[in-house]
Amino acid sequence: MVFLLARTADAPDLQRRFFEEWSDIDDLTGHYVGVFSPHPRELQVSLRHPEAAGGSQGSLYVSGVRAIGDRSRIYRSSRQSPCAVRMGTAPDPAAGREPEAVGLANEVLAADLPEHQRALTLTVSAMQRFFGIPGALVPCAVIACLEERRVFAVALDEHTHVYDLLKRIMTRIERVVPAVDEQDAELVAQLAARYRHRSTLGRLRDSALSVREEWETHLRRLGDELSTHAARLPEDAGDLCRWLAGRLAQPRPIAGHEWGRVQDLLHALRGSGAPRTLPRRIRRTLARLNGGYPATSCALTRLAAAEAEKEAIEVRIGRAKRQLDELGRDLRLGDSVVGAAQELGLEQAQEPGLLTPRRLDWPLTVLARPQPFEIGRRRERT
16 A cells, blocks of 8 residues: 655645556556545445445445455455445444545546645645654655555655656566466456355245245145044054154154055055045155155255355355465565665665654654765864
């Protein structure tokens, strides 16, 4: 995450070029390096994603923004929808708590240049206090490496612009970028698959529930019919009817030793005045029960396959995230920032004079132009 700390009065050309080159910076950095600048106008924030059924508590979305962020990286939305994610504490509407910040990723400026310059200028003091940046270092670029949990403050001047610094950084990490692109595309595809799969899974679960309820209703009605007919049969045959009625209330396959009682019941039902279809319905029901129904029904078979695919998608998402984490470490952004600063003639300040207290407690490295040494002459005594 990159932030520019620059007032118009201190560095007008640096500030102007930062915004004039905004689209160049966006194309250069992609979603590996997020460059942030305050929005000059009020943002319309919604607590619900416009495409998500039921919304998502704790997520904020802003129209006109297409990037999405998390703790360790910034990556595109799985649905490529115009949205952004908050960077800060989740809001609590009941308590009236507002989000701390909202991250933007616009490809072009959202307002006129003077508006952006004014908005940036008005945030410098607050950013200094947050990061602990001394006033002597402004203007500078503050770069937070989320994977490494380190912060760098890189001194800038009218001859060293943000785009120059970022291009040197990106040149150093570009060897890893193709692999990150590949894994990021895989993650985006799997997140999209997860989103699509949810609605499919919901429909299949509804269908499977209907099949189960219909089967339970069928077993209950058959059991009730057997219990009713038991009173019209001799005692032994009636006991068999009541046994099977109770047995159907426990929908598990008929065991081998139970089939003898089933056959005795079917024999007793012949000529007993029972409906002609009753023995046939008993046979069919028990055949389906022993065949694994309703698990073998089309609805539950499709649901089982969908549940397995859901697990497979989650495995692929987890694998892509782990590989992205590994690649994030391979990027070695911290080393790239230091190397780029050294190419610009900057060195690590031994006594940076950071402001205290500061809100961010991550280690902060200051990279600035070396101070010239003062060489004094010693007077010789005569």
